Amino acid sequence: MPTLEIRAHHHATRAPVTVRCEHGLITAVDPADAVSSPDSVWIAPALWDLQMNGYAGIDFQRAGQTTASLLTATRALRAAGCTRYLLTLITNEWSALTTQLREIKAIRDASPELRAAIVGWHIEGPFMSNQPGFVGAHNPAWMRDPTPAAIHELRALTGSDPLLLTVAPEREGVIDAIALAVSLGIKISLGHTNASAEILAAAVRVGATAFTHLGNGCPKDLDRHDNILWRVFDTPGLTVGVIPDRIHVSPLLFRLIHRVLPPESIYYTTDAMSAAGAPPGRYTIGELQLEVGADQIVRLPGKTNFAGSALRPHEGIFRAAQMLRRPWQEIWDHGARIPAQFMGFAPRLAPGQPADFCILRFKPGDDLPDMQTYANGESLA
16 A cells, blocks of 8 residues: 555644555654645544444345445445444344344455444434334334343344444333443443433433434424423533434524533434435335435425434534534534544544545535545545
8 A cells, every 4th residue: 555645734733734644544644834725625534423324325224235235335425524433223123123233244344344434333222212202213113121131132243343222211121221231331322212300310320421313303392391402411421412414403402502511522423314425315214215305304205203314424514513603623523533432432633543534625615625535544536
């Protein structure tokens, strides 16, 4: 693999740097003379996504995945700035869910490119609320209480891979299941839940550390005095995921989340499904048939509730910057370092780190920059 050398402005320091890479690793980050076309060429760590249900027409929930299908989604994600992600499987009949996980993991394990990209797994359900509104687009008939055997099975299926599990702590046995899961190295996120403040606090005490797509997985109309949003805001110790598409969370609520919660406790996720990175049309997420219009809103046909998103990772960064009225450079870590760090990784533009980064080139008047993404020092372009 040839030596790679790139000169650009560092997204965090704003200073020009020269980044050198060999054999898939960054070997040096040195100060540089002014980059030609000042303020137009930037370098930033590649994005991470902790909730990826599908992408580029590929639905991870569907049986029959192949190396080719997973590579199609992975390479399209890379083109959108995301080089590492948690492949997400949502609520399903238990044996179907575990079979899908087993089969996809075997495909992932056999491919070096997929092993580098799919760094772990997110299981969103079935240990979540089956109540209207809180169940979201998940099938309430498949919701169930956890058992120790189910938690051990998930750990056995994923081996030593990072694993994130979303649960509703008000279900019977979930508090004990959280404690068991954490003892096995599983990260626990709360979500699709109407747990009381007391139950949320109990979940945190036994090891829950995150909340899945805050502002979603709950009814449109909430009690103004006591609701799941206020309870999460008032529960310390949770790293909160937010979908920054201006659709799932309104700009006003998005700004309030950033005012109320500490910056280091907010990460961005697309919660993308197969329509992300693909044209408008009809798509699936598991057994659900979904419609996606030119507005990128994913809905059940004839209904108003959302079902995943069609957001591309890099779009989320720039939409977030617009909603917060802040420079994109200040926003980038919410889609890169913070989610990676939450899962035990620490991507940085520093010697010894994987050469995973985005080169962004801005032209006057563009909402999105031209972008080239490198994974392990290699670009698809």
